[in-house]
Amino acid sequence: MSTAKTSPEEAVDAVSTDTPPSDSLREEYETLSDQVRKYRFAYYNEDAPLVSDAEFDQLYRRLEKLEALHPELVTNDSPTQEVGGEVSAAFAPVEHLSRMYSLEDVFSLDELDAWVKRAEASIASIAPGSKVRWLTELKIDGLAVNLLYRNGELVRAATRGDGTTGEDITHNVLTIASIPRRLQGENLPSEVEIRGEVFIPSKEFTRLNEKMVDAGKAPFANPRNAAAGSLRQKDPKVTAERPLSMYVHGIGAREGLGAASQSETYELLKAWGLPTSPYYKVLETYDEVLEFIAVNGEQRHSLAHEIDGIVVKVDDFALQRALGHTSRVPRWSVAYKYPPEEVNTKLLDIRVNVGRTGRVTPYGMMEPVKVAGSTVEMATLHNQDVVKAKGVKIGDTVVLRKAGDVIPEIVGPVVALRDGSERDFVMPTHCPSCGTELKPAKEGDVDIRCPNARSCPSQLRERVFHLAGRGAFDIEALGWEAAIALTSPAEPQTPPLTSEAGLFDLKIEDLADVRIERPKRSKGVVVGTELVPYFYTKGTAKKPSEPSANTRKLFEELEKAKSQPLWRVLVALSIRHVGPTAARALATAFGSMENIRAATEEQLAHVDGVGPTIAAALEEWFAEDWHVEIVDSWARAGVRMADERDDSQPRTLEGLTVVVTGTLPNFSRDEAKEAIITRGGKASGSVSKKTDYLVAGENAGTKLDKAESLGVPVLDEDGFRQLLENGPLDSGSADNAEDNAEDEETTP
Known part of the structure; x- marks a missing residue:
């Protein structure tokens, strides 16, 4: 290997296709081939992946790039010429009636765009005037399985294996409840291979791993690993205990099947009682494909199963046959893989x-x-x-x-x-x-x-950092390191703050001697640690130490924070469960800190958006003398403890629950919530049957989809303004007694 500081991929890029491969590139090729074989065997045959999918994809693409530049390196046993894994000796080998292929992967929208253009150009040349429709579906992160039905009876199930020969796992597949032993209906094909993915739903995967650990067994690395390991059990009773599911998505060999397209076949499969995915669409344009990719990318962690991409197929079987296959992949289908997470x-x-x-x-x-x-x-x-x-x-x-x-x-x-x-x-x-x-x-x-709670340095540090956050006082100059310096400076210094009660009483000169520990460097190399001033500059003989620009900004922002509305003060107090939603509701209902303190637990619980849990937490918090001292100290320092009530504001949203999602041109998220609450409405963060309106801005995402599925009225910004001014068009309103308890913690 060369000793130059060049990555293997850069080395490949630097070589012309006209240049014979050097010894170093041949060595690189052999190393890559061995790595890909090793990781593929662990993934497919041992169900124990040694690297992440993203790392494997990177190695595989480097190998493909080398072979593209130097075709003379490619041999029949190259990993790029193989499909899937080898067949395990632990299971009987089974030859598929029709070969099972891999899919070509693309890793960017530019690559997908290039693939679509190639496919469209090929179709235009072989079938002029043909209209291409794209069947687009989720790429399930599971194990590929081939089901063979004869005259409607399931006679065999096998893994993909190397694409030609798989492993007989019939007894294990028969334990999966969603796979029928006999197909429904009449005029069934005499023989048909049905392909699909066996997977473990995301929620079930979590429960399965918990059971494995409780039983003293090693957990699975991911749902795909769990599904594959479950299907390769020698004892079907073990497989039966695993929460396996399957979605079918393809047809292999077929006799007596007259479907003309992939989507038509899906409808047939569904009619036969086979489990088909609810997550597919037949799309007319490439723009619709891109939208499908974007929407499911946002929703991928709320789906029933894990996915790592989207599969795009030419829907028409005649066009599929015309496009054909390479030695490894069909030319009529591609898998777009989302950026690795x-x-x-x-x-x-x-x-x-x-x-x-x-x-x-x-x-x-x-x-x-x-x-x-x-x-x-x-x-x-x-x-x-x-x-x-x-x-x-x-x-x-x-x-x-x-x-x-x-x-x-x-x-x-x-x-x-x-x-x-x-x-x-x-x-x-x-x-x-x-x-x-x-x-x-x-x-x-x-x-x-x-x-x-009162004296623990960590809790105080976290509370000080929290009160400076955007949902509380919004003090930009008081970040994590500043919170440490104020509450836990390097020993043996006394912290400037031993309680947040003293925050607004700080004077700039109080911080002159605060030191923190920082790495000490010599010629760019760390040689130890040293104590340095945090809030002041380092003094020199010519220029004495003085407050830093950030420190001056901190005191300016502390002064501004005193005029923040009451709900932000409530959030800043770190009362358990009291986040922005409950704080706004309390501020709107009572108007002042004095009224909140004087309210009974029953009165607090009666406030919409508060409820008994938050009410009890408030009562418990104000029962502590040192908590009350924080409020009193802040009030003496000039922190605003009451909101100015605008009784002229019409209560147009009384009793209504409104959700705001996406970006509105003329409202920030906080401004939109404030507008809803001051008009008597409830600003909720989630869509449910109790939601009266959804206000959807740009990039609305999954909340818009859910609102549409539930029939919740959707408004744009103009509609939102009309709602604020005039209230709903009809007199109906929903019961909105929904608890929005929040218990936010800062985690490193």
């Missing part, structure tokens, strides 16, 4: 974080890895029961998932890569921040908490 990385440690309400949350510290567009090195594990249910150990290689802006999640361990050095996580019995014994807040709680 799962990768493998090393779990270096499991630590715990103590949140602002005292909840102790385990989280994983991992080797930094890029996933879903960002570098991740920490992921939540929620509580000790979740750690146990996932079966992860410190030192494991783990599957990490990050979907868009969602907090990264550790899915589970890659058990096949364990070497015995891994160790179990043990939940601490005492708070790592203050040493107080940990315990549940009440009997039966899964979460354990640090009861030292």
Whole structure:
């Protein structure tokens, strides 16, 4: 291999097709071939993937690129010339009547666009004037299975294997309730191969792994791994205990079947009693295909099963036959794969974080890895029961998932890569921040908490960080590091804040001596640590230390925060369950902090959007003297504790529940909610049968789909303005007694 700092892929790019492959490129090709074979065998034959799908795809594409540049390297046993995996000796081999192919994968919309144009050009040349319709469906992350029916009777089931020969798994498939032993109806084909995917639904996968761990067994890495492992059990009784499902999506060999298209075949399959996917559409245009991809990309984690992409097929069988196949894939179908959201990385440690309400949350510290567009090195594990249910150990290689802006999640361990050095996580019995014994807040709680709410440094730090957030005082200059500096500076300093009560009494000179520990560097290399001022600049002989620009901005924003509306003050107090929705409802109903404090638990619970749980939490919070001192101290410092009531505002939305989704040109999300609440309505965050109206802006997403399916009226911004001004067009309104309790914690 060359010692130059060039990646293998760059090395491939740098070589002309006219140049014979060098020894280093031949070595690269052999290494890639061996890796792809090894990982493919583990995936298909041992049901124990050693790398993530994204990593395998990257290796496979590099191999394809090398072969495209140097066709002389390609041999008959190249992994790119094979379909799927080998046939295991543990099962009887079965020859398919009609070959089972793989699908060509594309990884970007540009590649999909190029594929569609090639397919359309080929169709135009072989069948001029033909109209192409695209059958578009979800790419199920499961195990490909071939069902053979003769005169309507299921006589055999087999895995795909290498495409020509599969494994006989008939006895195991017969345990899957959704697969009929006999087809329904009359005039059934004398012989037909029906192809589909066996999978485990997402919710059932979680339950299955919990059972595996409880039984002392290793959990599965992913649903596909679980489905494949379940179908390859030697004892069908074990398979019967697994929550397997199947969707059929294709036809192999057929006799006496006269369907003219893929979609027509799907209707036949459904009529025969076979389980077909509800997630497919026949689309007339490529733009509709793109929309299908976008919509299902947003919804992919709310579907019944895991998917990793979208399959696009030419619907017409005559056109399929005309386009034909390569040695490995059909030319009439392609799989668009979504950007990877799962990768493998090393779990270096499991630590715990103590949140602002005292909840102790385990989280994983991992080797930094890029996933879903960002570098991740920490992921939540929620509580000790979740750690146990996932079966992860410190030192494991783990599957990490990050979907868009969602907090990264550790899915589970890659058990096949364990070497015995891994160790179990043990939940601490005492708070790592203050040493107080940990315990549940009440009997039966899964979460354990640090009861030292007043003095625990971690809880104070988290509360200070929370009160500066966008949903509370919105103090941009008070971030995570500033919260640490204010509450937990480097020892032996006394923190400027020992309670959030003193936040608005701070003076800029109080922060002059605050130091934090930072890495010390010499010529760009870390050589230790040093204490440096956080809020002030480093002083020199010529220029004495002075408040930094960010510190001056902090005090300007603290002054602005004093005039924030009452609901933001309520959120800033970190009262358990009181998030923005409940806080707005309380502020609207009572108008002032004094009225809220004076209200009985029954009066609080009666407020729409509050309910008994939040009411009890409020009563409990105000019963603590040190909590009351926070409110009183802020009030003395000039923090606004009452809203100006505008009694002239018409109550046009009294009793109505309105959901706002997407982007509105002239309303921020908070402004839209405020407009609804001040007119007597309830601004809900989820669509249900109790929703009266959905206001949909640009990129409305899944809430719009749900509203349409439930028959909820949908308004654009103009319609929303009319609703605010005039109320509903009819007199009907929905019962909207819906609890919106929120208990937000900050997790690293």
